Amino acid sequence: MTYCVGIKFDRGLAFMSDTRTNAGIDSISTFRKMFTWSKPGERVIVLLAAGNLATTQAVVSLLDERSKAPSERTPSLLETPSMFQTARVVGNLVKEVIASSAPAGQSQDAFSASFILGGQIKGSEPRLFMIYPEGNFIEAGSDTPFFQIGEAKYGKPILIRAYDRAMSFEAAAKLLMVSFDSTLKSNLSVGMPLDMLFYESDSFEIGFQKRITKDDPYFRTISDGWSDALRTAFGSLPDFSLS
Template sequence: MTYCVALKLNAGLVFASDSRTNAGVDQIACFKKMRSFVNADDRVIVILSSGNLSITQNAINLLEQHGRHAERRNIWNAETMFDVAQLLGESLREVRKHDSVFLAQSNVDSGANFIVGGQIKGEDMRLFMVYAEGNFIEAGEETPFFQIGETKYGKPIIDRVITPETPLSDAVKCVLVSFDSTMRSNLSVGLPIDLACYTASSLQLGFQQHITQDDPYFSQISRRWSDGLKGVFASLPNPEWLTDIDINSDSSE
């Protein structure tokens, strides 16, 4: 399992992915699940992946391979991010068509999902989620983020905090809390975390961070978020309908 999240804000884009891959309790390894394609002053494209590792790696490698052929539409000459999402979906279909039959013979799931976002000169930033079948949807004002992989534990904080107006610094904090919550509840998601931020209209991939176990900022965020939750919980009032009940008494007496 994995966890990836991307946010589309007025100020820019935030991407994050974990690095844990497991095929059983004794087969845990780390693989990078973020790939960027940058041609400064022309385009910045970031792809996050989850699902069958061989499928996702081969699909992105195929997308990259097609980019070496200037005579065909590819990730380097695509005119819009919609075209990029379409190209990624086509690569995913091609790999799954070739490999899924053989994987199925061993009862191996060939499912895979991507988040792809960025900006190409001449259009606004855009963010897409590409499904295993190769089709995709685009993030909008009402839902300015996408998650793939183990999404449920990290979603509540994003739902409560993130809006299109959220500053990039707050968005980064929110994403890290989302990862901390996920890792506490699911051992199949773990460090290192790859984090990247893109400032709107810059056409440069500015901030990138590889967050490991000994990262002091992430450790601080994790500790203070945990302490803060405990403090808020302790400050909540008891239910009024328990005021006349001795909750410490033994009901069997």
């Protein structure tokens, strides 16, 4: 399984993904699920992937191949006029790859994959999309400022309760780490290392990036501190009366 998050803030965009894939309990591997494309001073595009590994790798490989030779392979993520059109390109490609993978007459569910797409192209504000296996997509807004794909349920409560659009990237990193720690402790199909990236509005360059391993001292502090804080909060609640 997978867990990926993309969040929109006043300051820009934040992304985080795990790296675990599995084809059963005896076949566990590590694969990157965060991918970037950029043209300094003009655009930054970030893609998070979840689902069938062959499908996600095919989509990313095709996008990467086109971006390296935009004059010969179109459409290229480095040439799209807007993030909306970028989402359309990715969505159409996802639909095509899934359709071509499934044998005629068979269900496409086994080849399903979903994506979070975010970034900024000069002339517009940063935008964030979630792209479904069918190729359609939705955009984040003030009512829905973040998207999750993969094993989303365990890490969602803290995002809903603690998210603040005005929070700093430093606070956002803490929020993401708590969300991922909750997921890691609840589902073995999500695993470290974790990849984290921040994009600052109007910078048009990849911002802070970090790969977080299980020995990362800050992540361990967050994990232990969050467990202690939950126990303390639980203990402070009034006991139920049986009388």
